[in-house]
Amino acid sequence: MYMxxxxxxxxxxxxxxxxxxxxxxxxxxLTAVLSSVNTEPKQVQLLVLNDEPKTVSMIKREFDRLTxxxxxxxxxxxxxxxxxxxxxxxxxxxxxxxxxxxNRPVRAWSINDDGKHYAWPIAAFTLKKANEYGKSFYEILGxxxxxxxxxxxxxxxxxxxxxxxxxxxxxxxxxxxxxxPSSIKLHIEELKKCGFVxxxxxxxxxxxxxxxxxxxxxxxxxxxxxxxxxxxRRVADELYRHKESDxxxxxxxxKYSDKATIGGVLAHLEKEGFAxxxxxxxxxxxxxxxxxxxSGRHFHEDFVKILSDAFNPxxxxxxxxxxxxxxYMKDRExxxxxxxxxxxxxxxxxxxxxxxxxxDRCKEVYEAIRTSGGMRPKDIDKEMGTITQLYLSALLESGxxxxxxxxxxxxxxxxxxxxxxx
Numbered sequence: 001m002y003m004x005x006x007x008x009x010x011x012x013x014x015x016x017x018x019x020x021x022x023x024x025x026x027x028x029x030l031t032a033v034l035s036s037v038n039t040e041p042k043q044v045q046l047l048v049l050n051d052e053p054k055t056v057s058m059i060k061r062e063f064d065r066l067t068x069x070x071x072x073x074x075x076x077x078x079x080x081x082x083x084x085x086x087x088x089x090x091x092x093x094x095x096x097x098x099x100x101x102x103n104r105p106v107r108a109w110s111i112n113d114d115g116k117h118y119a120w121p122i123a124a125f126t127l128k129k130a131n132e133y134g135k136s137f138y139e140i141l142g143x144x145x146x147x148x149x150x151x152x153x154x155x156x157x158x159x160x161x162x163x164x165x166x167x168x169x170x171x172x173x174x175x176x177x178x179x180x181p182s183s184i185k186l187h188i189e190e191l192k193k194c195g196f197v198x199x200x201x202x203x204x205x206x207x208x209x210x211x212x213x214x215x216x217x218x219x220x221x222x223x224x225x226x227x228x229x230x231x232x233r234r235v236a237d238e239l240y241r242h243k244e245s246d247x248x249x250x251x252x253x254x255k256y257s258d259k260a261t262i263g264g265v266l267a268h269l270e271k272e273g274f275a276x277x278x279x280x281x282x283x284x285x286x287x288x289x290x291x292x293x294x295s296g297r298h299f300h301e302d303f304v305k306i307l308s309d310a311f312n313p314x315x316x317x318x319x320x321x322x323x324x325x326x327x328y329m330k331d332r333e334x335x336x337x338x339x340x341x342x343x344x345x346x347x348x349x350x351x352x353x354x355x356x357x358x359x360d361r362c363k364e365v366y367e368a369i370r371t372s373g374g375m376r377p378k379d380i381d382k383e384m385g386t387i388t389q390l391y392l393s394a395l396l397e398s399g400x401x402x403x404x405x406x407x408x409x410x411x412x413x414x415x416x417x418x419x420x421x422x
Contacts, residue, residue, distance in 0.1 A: 010100040014053055017107070022090035022114035027154075029311050032089035033118060034153035037126040038141040039350070040342030041071055045081055046091070046123040047328065047335070049115070053095045053108035056082075066336055071343040073398075080399035082109040085144065091115035121321035122310060124328050129303055131338045136345040140194050140299075142187070143393045155179055156187050157304060160196060160292065164300040167291035170199075188290050196296030199288055211246045211278045212266045214239045225268040228261065235265040239275060365391040366400055370414035374404065380412065 023029045037043050041063075048054070048062045056075035063071070063078060086092035086109070093112045096105045111119065130137055141153035155177050162168060162176065170188065174181045191197035219236035234254055239245050247259040247266070256262060269275040292300065309317035328335040361384075368383050369375050380388050392412060395401040404411045 011053065011097050012100045013098040013105075014108075015096045015105075016093060017096050018087055018094040019112055020088055020090040022118070026311050029118070030157065030308070031151055031154040032091070033122055033307070034141060034157055035144045035151075036085055036089060036091060036119060037123050037137065038144060038153040039138045040127060040130055040136060040339075040346040041067075041073070041077075042081055042085065043123040043127040043130075043137075044339045044343065045078060046086070046111075046115070046119045047127070047325075047339075049086075049092060049109060049111045051110055053093075053097050053110040055097075055106050055108045059109070066339040067343045068336065068340040070340060071347065076399055077397070079107070080397065084399070086115070086119075091119040118310070118318075121318055121325045122307065124325035125306070125321040126303075127328075127338055127342050128324050130342045130345060133299075134345070135194065136342070136349050138346050139349050140191070140196070142190060143397070152187070155183070156191060157307075159184075159187055159191065159290070160296060160300055161304050161308070163197065163290055163292045164297065164304070167289050170288045170290065173290070185288075191296070194295075196293060196299055197290050198293050199290040211244055212239060212270065212275045213244045213278055214274065215276050217274045222269065222272060222274055225265045228265065231256065231261065232265050232268070235262060236269060236274065239266075239269065244278070362391050362394055362400075366395055366414065369395075369401055369412050374411040374413040376409055376411055 023032055036046065044066055045059065045063060048059055048066065054062070056079040059078045059082075060073075060075045082092055082094065087094050091112065092115055093110050095108045095110060097108045098105050126137060141156050143152060158177060159173060162173065170181055170184050173179075173188075174184045177184070188197055188199055192199065219233060219240045222232060222236045225232040231254075234256075235250055238250055238253055242249075245253075247262050250262050250266075251257060251259050254262075266275065266277075270277055306317045306320070309315035310321060328338070365380060365384060365388050368380060375383070377389070377392070380392070384391075392401070395412075396403070399415060401412050401414055404413050
């Protein structure tokens, strides 16, 4: 089989530093693999790695050959992919090697058996599909460092898989995936941009959107609203019985036409702590339902189902993917064309765009984190005067910062460098 050529340097000594186990359960394997192929640069880097341990400079050199040099990333980015993604999920080994012309050991990475068995064919399959769709998988699966949701690729994959069975409400998706409703809403919105998902939600101007929910206590404990003791008790009884309601529903149920007074009673119940007004977002989530479009169903059959079958020995999906990998290894021109196109598509939709403004903003966020010694996301947003999730994701991907848990809070800290280097 043809392997990607590399500049040959004799290795005098090699020592295994880290070789994690690939997950045994299906969900664990899906999560691991999706996090390793959610961007075209990761897909290409997996195809660059082989049995021979490679340093970051060696990886970058071969990567640049395959992508025609159109992905301008430092060697640190390639090292970050290995250290933070490929090694922890058990697809790549970390080694310490000494070249014959050197005395000091250096870090290097090589593909392991599970990487050969799963990562190579799945990376080749995903890269080919990106070229067929004319769409980066970063658009579809999202980043691996999403605030409050570290399994974005897996969750979007599962949303599409679940919606292929039937339309589902946001709340049901949230409960099934154990992800916050706000994260589900963001995933659905991004999948809608891809043309894979559509959803219906109430308009913010729709009559009756201002709903109230009973939260604690008994109706008999409620103090009267102004001079309306009877109406206060009737509204409280009705809300307590049905858990949630609004002025329109209560007006009909109580046969009381003065909705303004009913609204006053509801506001009184909220002030007294017996009820709460559901926010517009909470209500939209409760009443929203997502479904797959025709494009989404095609993507499910053409990618989601095939990738799921790759972990079923009785299916032939992995053999199909290996044929794609073998074709790439035999036809270097096709591999270069697809790798170049793939990374170009990724650059067009990711934070790696050639944007001086973006790079400057990343530097500002980095410096704020570094000088503070560690900051929470909301404090970074406040400091910068804008939502900084995109910049944080870019800095995490490049290895400039890392996450640290302090109790229930998440802090971002700068890595052990003194200055920001692009």
